[in-house]
Amino acid sequence: MRDRFSRLTMLSASLVLALSISATHLRAESMPSGPTNQACGSPAAIDDGWEIAPPDSVGMDGAQLCTIATRLAQRSTTVHSVVVVRHGKLVFEQYFPGYDQPWGQPDGQSEFTATTKHDMRSASKSVASLLVGIAIDRKLIAGTDEPVLKFFPDYAAVKQPGWDAITLRHLLTMSSGLKWDEARAWTDPKNDEPHLGFEPDPLGYVLSRPVAAPPDVLWTYNGGGTDLLGNIIERASKTSLEAFAREALFQPLGITDVEWKTYPRNGKIAAAAGLRLRPRDAAKIGQLVLNRGQWNGRQIVSADWIAQSVSPRFQAIGLFGSTLFYGYQWWMGRSLAGDREIRWVGAFGWGGQRIFVVPELDLVMMTTAAQYGQPNEGVAAIDILSNIVIPSVRDAH
Template sequence: MRDRFSRLSILGASLVLAFAVSARSVQADICGSPSSIDDGWTTASPDSVGIDGAQLCGIAARLAQRATSVHSVVVARHGKLVFEQYIPGYDEPWGQPDGQQVFSATTKHDLRSASKSVVSLLVGIAIDRKLIAGVDEPVLKFFPDHQALKQAGWDAITLRHLLTMSSGMQWDEARAWTDPKNDEPHLTFEADPIGYVLARPIAAPPDTLWTYNGGGTELLGNILERVSGKPLETFAREALFQSLGITDVEWKAYKNGKIAAASGLRLRPRDAAKIGQLVLDRGQWNGQQIVSADWIAQSTTPRFQAIGFFGSTQFYGYQWWMGRSLAGNREIKWVAAFGWGGQRIFIVPELDLVMMTTAAQYGQPKEGLAAIDILSNIVIPSVRDAH
């Protein structure tokens, strides 16, 4: 996505070499065997859950061959972690060029716009707890202190319109970060970024136009703070992360000090994969219902064609993406969280499978394609049974 703060400089030949070295080292480490770090995951071998482990071992070579800037690949099936791989390379943690990084099972990574999908889960939890009546609540109800900014048409916008990015507000974050017409940078430096979003004019009636919009997610994050009476990260820890056994969390703030609901979450890849497993298991983790199954179903129902993003087969729900992969002669549907730079959480219900990737493909023309390549051409074909 376009939740960026700087452009990645051209990667040098040293990164390609790092991939190649990593590929050789992985071969010597029982390729992709998950570490036991007492983080709540049950680990198992790929073959024990119907996956061809030898085929998964091809991931390292494929990444090295293509110099994809991928930092991690994590795979879980039947609720068990069966594969993880970490690759050193250049990164820009929270938009700050930081050079070469060495990643591991205990290294946090930017999720960028995959944060939006976590916000969606938190909205569902708030509704489950009766902190919010439902998705048809009007947005302005939660901002009595910003009534003076109200533009014509805002009275008709509900939480559902923010969740589906169909509010119709005038918003453009597809431009260069330095372009003054790019709305997203205003979230970082405006003294009142919420006021900036609420002051945007309405360009189309709600429910008629899908436009990628991080500003709407910022409103959702602020609403969660208002109804819970807690900072967003505190509410997220108590309502979601604690139940998932996720303790190493960081939710970054913009330069103006406001929490970056749409893009600031940093998690370990294994913990991000738990988010995928939660959705796969209809809101449950280890038998505990954390968010209602109904919310998961609503969130992952296709509601809009995501025109202009990642091809014509992408759909959008409540801050979640939906698409499909062609593996051999099979069309496999998936749900996903997408983050700029190649951050991906894929949920494949038909195969009871989750795959998570992190990367540093910021600003690259084929950003995110490495993840879908690995999913469609290695991970899905490695599944040897249909259940």
């Protein structure tokens, strides 16, 4: 999950991070937290398609949401944005300056606002899954049971035994059985993820990997499979992944300021990790899933695909203490809020990028952050969701 192609030395990063944490702490201490304070979470009025509403109008406690900055300061963590949506309305957003490692740009201190794009990192995988669903809806791809090798006849020479049984569904659920390891140190040559950016032909690298287990037997986190899915979309649609995404997904959602980065050494689209979005636009992705594929009454991706995508299919063994389930490039988990157990669906990206969809509360929350390589990355996001945002809901509808 550590899609880290823009990383500099950890020593310099640590020094800058320490400075940013201190600045965040000071800023949070001086920030008023009253519910009527316009600086505290009141969404900016920009023409991006969101209806804006105060928290109390959608059954949420604005004063409790205004404790988010203090909570982050207590955790001494670098979070860049928090966006909250309820009943389809944008009710809270807060942005924090701090250290960042943006893809293809120098590391350093950055300011973040409602109009600043941010790396989504591996949350890109969840968006890629939506694009696969749209391609299937449009009959560009017959279905998830299509063999992967059907789309890559030009790679027949590198095929390893067992590949004939691998389908798109196995790539979507990360159950292909490929020999693949992203859990090693970034500098370890046995870490497969860096090869996606460094190999002249990353698709050939993935397609030449040996099969360690039959499909549907072994769940292994695998960004290479997502890159294959991205290229399958390109081959089926006869256009680039970014162009297809803009036409089929982003334009219908009113998302105009978007990038999908390529690997700098080989120029190939980074389907698994390269998406950059404004946080408010990333929240639209969550709202689309919450609405079963609809946005403003328009069906962008079929409700059936959403249902398939967010159905638990595998225990995510080896990540996050194995407490999560995995669907079609989407995570499933739960929060304990008081005496209530609340289930959610999530898109996760390295460094603390999170999109949470909470169906039973009609709620979406997303965060961006710079917790790259930190032992507890993502903890701040789940803490805010479980201990502030969910408890701030004052009604059950």
